Amino acid sequence: MTDYRNDAGAIRALVQDDRVHRDVYLSEALFQLERERLFLRSWNYVGHESQVPNPGDYYTTDIAGQPLIMVRHADGTVRVLMNRCAHKGARLVCQTHGNTGKFFRCPYHAWSYRTDGTLLGVPLKHQYENTRMHACETGAGLVAPRVAVHRGFVFACLSAQGPDFADYFGAVLPVLDNLADRSPQGELQVTGGCLRSVMRCNWKMYLENVNDSVHPVSTHESVSATARSVDEARPDDAPVSMALQQLLPFGSGYEFFARTGARVYPNGHSVLGTNASIHSGYTIPDDYRLAMTQAHGEARTHEVLGFSPQNVVFYPLLALKGSPQTLRVIRPLGVDRTLVETWGLVPRGAPQELLRRTLTYNRLTFSPMSVVAHDDLHIFEGIQASLAAQGNPWVSLHREYRDDEQLQPVQDVSGTNELLMRNQFRAWAALMAAETPQDECGGEA
Numbered sequence: 456m457t458d459y460r461n462d463a464g465a466i467r468a469l470v471q472d473d474r475v476h477r478d479v480y481l482s483e484a485l486f487q488l489e490r491e492r493l494f495l496r497s498w499n500y501v502g503h504e505s506q507v508p509n510p511g512d513y514y515t516t517d518i519a520g521q522p523l524i525m526v527r528h529a530d531g532t533v534r535v536l537m538n539r540c541a542h543k544g545a546r547l548v549c550q551t552h553g554n555t556g557k558f559f560r561c562p563y564h565a566w567s568y569r570t571d572g573t574l575l576g577v578p579l580k581h582q583y584e585n586t587r588m589h590a591c592e593t594g595a596g597l598v599a600p601r602v603a604v605h606r607g608f609v610f611a612c613l614s615a616q617g618p619d620f621a622d623y624f625g626a627v628l629p630v631l632d633n634l635a636d637r638s639p640q641g642e643l644q645v646t647g648g649c650l651r652s653v654m655r656c657n658w659k660m661y662l663e664n665v666n667d668s669v670h671p672v673s674t675h676e677s678v679s680a681t682a683r684s685v686d687e688a689r690p691d692d693a694p695v696s697m698a699l700q701q702l703l704p705f706g707s708g709y710e711f712f713a714r715t716g717a718r719v720y721p722n723g724h725s726v727l728g729t730n731a732s733i734h735s736g737y738t739i740p741d742d743y744r745l746a747m748t749q750a751h752g753e754a755r756t757h758e759v760l761g762f763s764p765q766n767v768v769f770y771p772l773l774a775l776k777g778s779p780q781t782l783r784v785i786r787p788l789g790v791d792r793t794l795v796e797t798w799g800l801v802p803r804g805a806p807q808e809l810l811r812r813t814l815t816y817n818r819l820t821f822s823p824m825s826v827v828a829h830d831d832l833h834i835f836e837g838i839q840a841s842l843a844a845q846g847n848p849w850v851s852l853h854r855e856y857r858d859d860e861q862l863q864p865v866q867d868v869s870g871t872n873e874l875l876m877r878n879q880f881r882a883w884a885a886l887m888a889a890e891t892p893q894d895e896c897g898g899e900a
C-alpha cells in the first residue's frame with residue numbers, strides 16, 4: 456500500500472495535469488491526511504455573525520471533525536474557540552446554539568472560561584498553587600484558531616502557519632461584498648433554518664459538481680422537461696411562478712452554459728457564471744431596486760445586481776450563490792460520507808420576496824426531498840461505488856485543457872471548461888503534499 460503520509464511524490468502523482476487518480480475519492484489514508492493537512496491549512500467558513508447577535512450568544516459547529524464554538528464576546532467581537540476543555544478535553548458546549556452569559560462552564564469539573572477563551576476559574580484553586588498548570592498550555596485556556604470576519608462571514612484557519620485570510624482568498628473576496636451589498640443596509644442575516652443532507656460519496660465529488668454546468672442538461676433532464684410541460688400548459692395571461700422561473704433554466708443547452716463564463720483563482724477558488732447564469736433572469740422587484748439605488752447609488756446597484764453567478768467556490772468547503780442568497784457548507788464525515796448544509800441569507804432592508812425566493816430555491820434544489828438534488832445524489836453514490844470496481848483508475852478532467860493553462864493564476868474561461876475542477880485538485884495537491892508543520896491548534900498539522 457502506498458505510504459501517502461510520508462511520500463509527497465505519491466500524492467502529487469495522483470493529480471495529473473488533466474486527470475486525477477480514483478484514490479483521491481477512495482483512500483481512507485488520504486481522507487485522514489485531508490483532515491490533518493488540507494482542512495487545517497486552509498481557511499474555512501465557520502458561520503455568520505448574525506447567528507450570534509448578542510454578547511454570550513454562541514453557535515457550535517466543526518471543520519472536518521475539529522469542534523468549534525463561534526461566540527460573541529463581551530466587547531462585541533466574534534470569537535472562534537475550540538470546543539474542548541483545557542483540563543481533560545471535555546466538550547464544553549453540547550447544544551448547537553444558545554447564550555452562555557459571561558462565561559462557559561465545563562460540565563465535567565466546572566472549570567470556567569471567559570468568552571474570549573481565557574481561563575476564569577478552577578474549583579479547588581489552592582490545590583493548583585505551586586504547580587505548573589498556569590504556566591503551560593492548560594493555563595492559557597481554550598485554543599483559539601486564527602479568525603477573520605469579512606462582511607459578517609466568519610472564517611477560521613486551524614493552523615497557525617500558512618497564508619493570512621486576505622492572501623488565501625485574494626481576488627475572490629469581493630464576491631462576499633457583492634452578497635452583503637444585496638442588502639440596502641449592507642448586512643445579511645441567516646434565516647429560515649438549515650437543510651442538511653448526508654450523502655454516501657466523497658466530499659470532492661460534491662464540490663466538483665458545484666462547478667459542473669454540463670450535467671444539468673442530462674442529469675436534470677426530467678426536471679426541465681416537467682417544468683417545460685407545466686409552462687406550456689400555463690395560460691398566456693398567467694404569470695410565471697417563482698418555482699418555474701427557477702427550474703426552467705436547468706434545461707438551457709450546452710451553448711448557454713458555455714457562454715455563462717467562469718473565472719479561476721489561486722488556491723482552488725472559482726466563480727462559475729461571470730457573464731450570466733441560470734439565476735440571471737429572476738425578476739427584480741421595483742421597490743427593491745429603488746431601495747438599493749437610494750442606498751448604494753446607480754452604479755454600485757447595477758454592478759451588484761448584474762453579477763449573479765451560478766456558484767462561487769471558496770475552496771475547499773464553501774459554495775455560495777448571489778441570487779438566491781444561499782450558502783452551501785460541505786462537511787466531510789468520512790472518505791465516503793459527506794454532510795452538506797444549505798443556509799439561506801436575507802438581505803436586511805430588502806422585500807420579503809427575496810427571502811421567499813431563496814427558501815423556495817433551496818427547497819426545490821437542495822432539500823433531500825427536492826426534485827433536483829436526488830438526481831445528483833443518485834449519480835454521486837453510483838460513482839463512489841463504481842470507482843472502487845475494476846476498470847480505468849483515472850477520472851477524466853480533459854475538457855478544454857490547455858498545456859499552458861497553469862501559467863495564469865487568474866483567468867477567464869468558458870462555463871463548461873473543466874479547468875475549475877483541475878484548479879481545485881491543484882490546490883488539493885499543493886496543500887496535501889506540503890511539509891507538515893508543527894501547529895499549536897491541532898497538534899501535528
Ligand code: FES
Pocket residue numbers: 540541542543544545561562563564565566
Ligand atoms: S474536563 Fe473540563 S473541567 Fe475537567
Ligand SMILES: [Fe+2]
Pocket residue numbers: 670671674675827831
Ligand atoms: Fe445537479
